[in-house]
Structures are given as structure tokens and as C-alpha cells.
Amino acid sequence: MISLQNVTKYFPTKHGPHYVLQDVTLDLPMDKNIGVFGVNGSGKSTLMNLLAGVDQPNKGKITVKGNVSWPLGLSGYQGSMSGRENAEFICRIYGKSKRQIRDKVEFVKEFSELGKFFEMPLKSYSSGMRSKFSFAISMAFDFDYYLIDELTAVGDKRFKDKCNKIFDEKKGKANFLFVSHNMNELKRQCDVGLFIRDGGIHIYDSVDEAISAYNAA
Amino acid sequence: MLQRTPLQIQKAVIYSLLVREMKTRFGSYRMGYAWALLEPLFQIMVFMAMYSFRDRATVGGLVLPVFLATGIAPFLYFKKVVTQSLGAVAANRNLFIYRQVRVFDPFLVRFLLEMMVNFVVLLVFIVGAWHIGYEVKVVNSLAFLNAYILLSLFSFGLSLIFGVVNTLYPEVGKFIPVILRPLMFISGTFFSINDMPRGIQDILAWNPLIHAFELMRSAFADGYNTSLVSFEYLGMCTMVALFVGMLMFRANWRRMLAV
Known part of the structure; x- marks a missing residue:
């Protein structure tokens, strides 16, 4: 409520x-x-x-x-830290255990399809990579309510389909504000x-x- | 999702910010930790050379490296706590989108990190001096700890004051480093207040930093003259600094968020 x-x-x-x-x-x-x-x-x-x-x-x-x-969008990440470090940081803020952190980081890495860029500083990302990363990390956590600020499905058709699929999955358990x-x-x-x-x-x-x-x- | 207690959340935030600070604060070249040791070491060596021209090997019963280390290292620590607070909000601005991270946290975390790092630095100098053959005696380790803790809290209080001022009024904040620079020469970093002329002692004794350093030194020599300094005065200054710092923070944290 x-x-x-x-x-x-x-x-x-x-x-x-x-x-x-x-x-x-x-x-x-x-x-x-x-x-x-x-x-x-x-x-x-x-x-x-x-x-x-x-x-x-x-x-x-x-x-x-x-x-x-948190307001899910393109901000809130630290340019000097790698994708992995950013993901770990947010997990820690949310008090995740070591095992949960490993699982979530793995999910973000997998979903964002960044490959070796996942280990590089965020400031080296192109805007498309940044969007993919933001999207993946936003979907890594289970909230009752997702606040989504200009974070839309990006990338090629296949990636967009993947994003919409995970949106639909979440919609059963949670709600969105776009x-x-x-x-x-x-x-x-x-x-x-x-x-x-x-x-x-x-x-x-x-x-x-x-x-x-x-x-x- | 499990509901966490405020204490659990605070611990998680401090831990995550601490990890982040350790990664970013000490630079991408990982030189920061060495620099924390090298900067005071360099200054200690300079002043040791100057003392050696005057043929002095001890001050107030302390061997020179320990005497200088207990002035220079804690002074650099004080300075670092204050300067680190100046950019605390700006450097963490984009983390405030996580509701768990409050404006106070970067100040607290930066302070905690400096407190730990500089305590180790101080110990390294004292143990190091003993290790290379100087005569180092610990007569009152509690006094040393007490002085270190009071100095830490005093620095933290002052860092909150300066941090708030610099965040809200950056143009005023520009003067803060200018004030800090000459402070070294009136804080008893490389001299003892006991060796100063009477009239100057009265003026110097207003500076709480001198009290902290002299009290630390008293932990390393029997009968070190502490008649001009007191834990009471240092404690009073610490309470005032913390009180004013927290008051200013409390009154302004929303504005700091919006800047």
C-alpha cells in the first residue's frame, strides 16, 4: 500500500x-x-x-x-568501479549473504551479456552497455514494487524480448510504476x-x- | 523479503561503503596505503635531521622518532579526517538513491577508515622505532588509547562542521585547507609545549591538538611533563566539536541532499 x-x-x-x-x-x-x-x-x-x-x-x-x-534508472552506479563491484555493492547494501551475492552477481553478469566488460569500470561502458547493466541489476532483486525511471528495454530485438519476458515474470509477484x-x-x-x-x-x-x-x- | 532491523541496515551500509571507500579512496594505483605511511615517515625524517643538527636525541625522555611520530602522524590523521569530509557528500551523491544510505554515512565511513588506517600507521612507527634499536618504553598504554580516541572524536566533530560548510558553501570551504596548513606549526607536532617560552605556552595551550599529542607522548616516558595539558580540556573541546558538528549536520542534512 x-x-x-x-x-x-x-x-x-x-x-x-x-x-x-x-x-x-x-x-x-x-x-x-x-x-x-x-x-x-x-x-x-x-x-x-x-x-x-x-x-x-x-x-x-x-x-x-x-x-x-530504489528509483531504477541509469544513475546510482559508480563509474570508477566495475560492473561486478557495483553489483556487489548493491547486494551488500541490501544485506545479502555471501552466497546470495554470488548468485545475484552471476545473474547480472549473465543477463547483461557484458562479457569481459563486466570486470571493467562502468565509465568505460557505451550507453547501450550501461542500459543493459542497469536493467540486469534492477531485475536481480525481488521487490514488491518496482519504481522504474526511464529504464526501458534496450538493445536488439532478442535482448528486448528477454527484458519483456522478465517483466512479465515479475508482474505475477510484484507491481511496477513506470x-x-x-x-x-x-x-x-x-x-x-x-x-x-x-x-x-x-x-x-x-x-x-x-x-x-x-x-x- | 525479510524485514531488517535499523541496526542491521546500518551495519550493512557501513560495511558496503567501507569496502567501496577502500577500493576508491586509496586510488587506482593502490599507492594510497603506502602513502599513508610514507607521508608521515618523510616528515619525521626531515625533523629528525633538523634535531640532529642540534645534537638532541631525546625530547622529554622520548627518543626522537617516537616523539616526532606521536606529533606528526596524529596531526596528519587529523588533517586527513577533516579534508576527507569536505568531499564526502559530493563523492557519494549518486548513492543516496538507495534509501538505506543516508547523508551521514559517508562522513562516518570516511572517518572510520581513517581512524583504523592511522592507528595502524602510528603503531607501525612506534614498533618500527623499537625494532630498529631505539629505546621505546610504554608506561601508560591506556593514556595513549584515551588520547587517540579523544583526538579521533574531536577530528570527527570538526570534520562534520567543515563538511557541512563545504557542502553548502563551497566558496567558503575553499578557506579550510588554507587554515589547516599553518596549523601544523602551532600544534606541537615537532616540538613539545614544555620547551616553549612561558608566554607562548599560554597561547599554544588553547589548541586542543597540542593536548592530544602531549598526552600521547606521556604514554611513552616516565614523568613526561603534562602539567600544561589535560584530558579534561581535550575532552571538553571534543564534546563541543561533536555537539556543534552534529547540530549543524542535523539542521542541514536535507539541504545537503538537495545541493
Whole structure:
């Protein structure tokens, strides 16, 4: 269960506070996959950070029951460390045992198809390799709720199929919240749509409704 | 997924950050660990040469290498703790997307790492001096530990203050290394406060670092003159530094996250 109670979030700027969310009260359905819409700067990533517990609201309260991922995207990794070291680091933060770490690292190595680059610093990766790595590591952990920030299936068709397959597998046990500018992707993966606009969040029962609201805006 | 207690999470985060710091902090050339030893060694040798021109082999009953090691090594340790805190947030910014990692953790971890490394460095110098034939006597190991712990906590408190200032106001933070540089010459790193003229002693005694180094030295000689320094003063300074440091951190951690 994720619920927001009178949540207000703003960022101080030179021209006074910039409100991203203003007195938002909302319950997010936990058994649905949610697509988040909004123009650039409307607060999609801020919402994700709030849900992930990375950032705190200025006012109000966010209650999250269950295990929520970190905002899964292309950031949060350390360029000077290898893919393996990055994977081990995240496992350690999540308190995995030595055996679990070995299994998860093996999974990431296998899934990301990086080969020898898995042992090289992340900063030497091409953007495609980076995406593959991020995707693999995001899927290595079992969460109740995955927050996915512009992390879409990448690479050739075969790799994309593999990504969609693992998404479908996870969907049986967990739910997703997607932020993406790729409408087709959102349409395929999500059941309901959230539209963030002018400090408010509107829920739509279907993605199509959310898209038409987004397009109309 | 199993629910972990806050303590388990904190331990996991400290451990994972510690492993990461050990990999990155000491550089890709793995020279960092050697450098932690070489930098004080070099300075000790320079001052040993200077003392030898004046035909002094001991200061206050301590052989020169031990006397210098108990001033120079802990001073470099202090300086390192403070300077490491300046970049603690910037270097770990992208790790804050893991909810488990809080802004305090990089400060704590960098401090813990320095505390361990520099304790070993100090021991290496003292044991090393004994090993190559100097007369080294330990009369009060607890006083040494006590002084080391107080110095550590004092450094940590100060590092929090400087760390917060440098993270929020980098332009002010530029002055921090400038302040630290001349500090070495008024901290009793290569001289004893006991050898100074009376008027200067009163001024120097305000510096808590001198207290830490002199108290450490008192652990290695019978009747080392500690009449000008005290654990009480060092302890007071430590408490004030920690209090102010934590207060400043507590008041500003959200802003540090947003910078």
C-alpha cells in the first residue's frame, strides 16, 4: 500500500519556492501497474524519489507498506568501479549473504551479456552497455514494487524480448510504476495512468485515458 | 523479503561503503596505503635531521622518532579526517538513491577508515622505532588509547562542521585547507609545549591538538611533563566539536541532499 496524505513538495529557487506537489492526497493501488505521465519538470522523478524514500516531502506524510525498489534508472552506479563491484555493492547494501551475492552477481553478469566488460569500470561502458547493466541489476532483486525511471528495454530485438519476458515474470509477484516518455511502452506495461500537472496528481483508470488527458494538456 | 532491523541496515551500509571507500579512496594505483605511511615517515625524517643538527636525541625522555611520530602522524590523521569530509557528500551523491544510505554515512565511513588506517600507521612507527634499536618504553598504554580516541572524536566533530560548510558553501570551504596548513606549526607536532617560552605556552595551550599529542607522548616516558595539558580540556573541546558538528549536520542534512 502506498498512500500520500496532504503531501507538499517544493524546491527553493531564487524566485521563491517551486511547487512540484501541492497538498496531494492519494492512494495508489498496489495490485496495478502504473504509468506516470507529465511534461518535463512536472515532478515525475520527484514523485519517484519520494516513493523510494530518497527524498522527503516538505509537508504531509507518505506511507509505504511492502518492499519498494530504489528509483531504477541509469544513475546510482559508480563509474570508477566495475560492473561486478557495483553489483556487489548493491547486494551488500541490501544485506545479502555471501552466497546470495554470488548468485545475484552471476545473474547480472549473465543477463547483461557484458562479457569481459563486466570486470571493467562502468565509465568505460557505451550507453547501450550501461542500459543493459542497469536493467540486469534492477531485475536481480525481488521487490514488491518496482519504481522504474526511464529504464526501458534496450538493445536488439532478442535482448528486448528477454527484458519483456522478465517483466512479465515479475508482474505475477510484484507491481511496477513506470516513468517513461515512450507511450507504447507504457500502454503495453501499465493498467492505470497517473498524470502529474500543476502540483496535482490525477489517476485515470486506464492508460489510454491518461494519454488523452496528457495530449489534451 | 525479510524485514531488517535499523541496526542491521546500518551495519550493512557501513560495511558496503567501507569496502567501496577502500577500493576508491586509496586510488587506482593502490599507492594510497603506502602513502599513508610514507607521508608521515618523510616528515619525521626531515625533523629528525633538523634535531640532529642540534645534537638532541631525546625530547622529554622520548627518543626522537617516537616523539616526532606521536606529533606528526596524529596531526596528519587529523588533517586527513577533516579534508576527507569536505568531499564526502559530493563523492557519494549518486548513492543516496538507495534509501538505506543516508547523508551521514559517508562522513562516518570516511572517518572510520581513517581512524583504523592511522592507528595502524602510528603503531607501525612506534614498533618500527623499537625494532630498529631505539629505546621505546610504554608506561601508560591506556593514556595513549584515551588520547587517540579523544583526538579521533574531536577530528570527527570538526570534520562534520567543515563538511557541512563545504557542502553548502563551497566558496567558503575553499578557506579550510588554507587554515589547516599553518596549523601544523602551532600544534606541537615537532616540538613539545614544555620547551616553549612561558608566554607562548599560554597561547599554544588553547589548541586542543597540542593536548592530544602531549598526552600521547606521556604514554611513552616516565614523568613526561603534562602539567600544561589535560584530558579534561581535550575532552571538553571534543564534546563541543561533536555537539556543534552534529547540530549543524542535523539542521542541514536535507539541504545537503538537495545541493
